[in-house]
Amino acid sequence: MSFLAVTIPVSLLLGATLLALVVWRARAGDYDDWEGPAERMLHDDDSTPEREA
Template sequence: MTNLLLLIPVAIGLGLLGLFAFVWTLRSGQYDDLDGAAERILHEDDEY
């Protein structure tokens, strides 16, 4: 029983940390251009 008193707050804390990280990536624009990276790898750059 004493293990649950420790594990439940730790699990809730880790869940909130993951949620915070996900919201931070949404606000910083990580998911704005999903097709750009996939298309950039197919085209050669002539900048050399």
């Protein structure tokens, strides 16, 4: 029974911390541009010259 008395508060604290991190990063604008990285990957122009071995 003492195992549950430790496990439940630890898991609730961990869940609250992760939720706070997601909300914090969402407010900072990290999740605003979903299509940008995918579009940049598809339209990547290889402007770096290849090195000869």
